[in-house]
Amino acid sequence: MRNASEIIEQYLKNILMQSPNGIIEIQRNELADQFQCVPSQINYVISTRFTLEKGYIVESKRGGGGYIRIQKVELSSQGAILDHIFRTITAQIDQTASEGLVYQLLEGGLITDREAKLIKAAVSRDVLLFKLPQRDEVRARLLKAMLISLLGK
Template sequence: MRNVSEVIEQYLKQTLQQSPEGVIEIQRNDLADQFNCVPSQINYVISTRFTLEKGYIVESKRGGGGYIRIQKIELNSHGEVLDHIFQTISTHMDQSASEGLLYQLREGGFITKREESLMRAATNREVLTLKLPLRDEIRAKLLKAMLISLLSCR
């Protein structure tokens, strides 16, 4: 049986897919009521599963009429993918962010499951046994070089 976070994530992704604009606006409290959970559970799902690295832009407006807007980043061309890689990978990248980016690229069909697995293995903190921030700097350089090389071959 799936946990509440997975159910909320699936609901939001399905709602996004059904949206003609690729954007949804939700009320955190309304969604919490719908799934019979606390509003912080909604925050957790959005902050961990709808990140830039995973291909989403999240905006929030607080207050009485506040909302959370989630937009899926569509990568339709080779140039858009490369731009997204350069925008997402700066001088440092932690493991969670790198895994999110790889997930997004695999889901979009830009890399294979095997390529994702190899890059995850090469950039894993268990392999890059360096102290921070050097580890995140090396991970960013490795990932950027591998992705650019791989995508340039296609």
């Protein structure tokens, strides 16, 4: 059985897919009531499952009619894809951010499952046995080179 975070994540992704403009606005308390959970559970799902690395922009407005806006970043053109890679992978990238980017490219159908597994294995902290920050620098160079080679066609 799936846990509450997975159910909430899937619900949000479904309504996001049905949105004509790829943007949804939700009220945290209403969503918490709907799923019979605490509002912090909604915050957790949004902050861990809807990150920029995974292809989402999240804005929140606090206070009386506050809301959370989630927007899916669409990588529809070659230029947009490469631009997103260069914005996400700077001089350094940690393992979590690199896995998020790979996940986003896999979800978007831009890389195969096999390519994703190979990339994740190559940039893993278990393979890159350097001390920080050198490990994140090497990971960034490797990841950028692999993705440009795969996607820069």
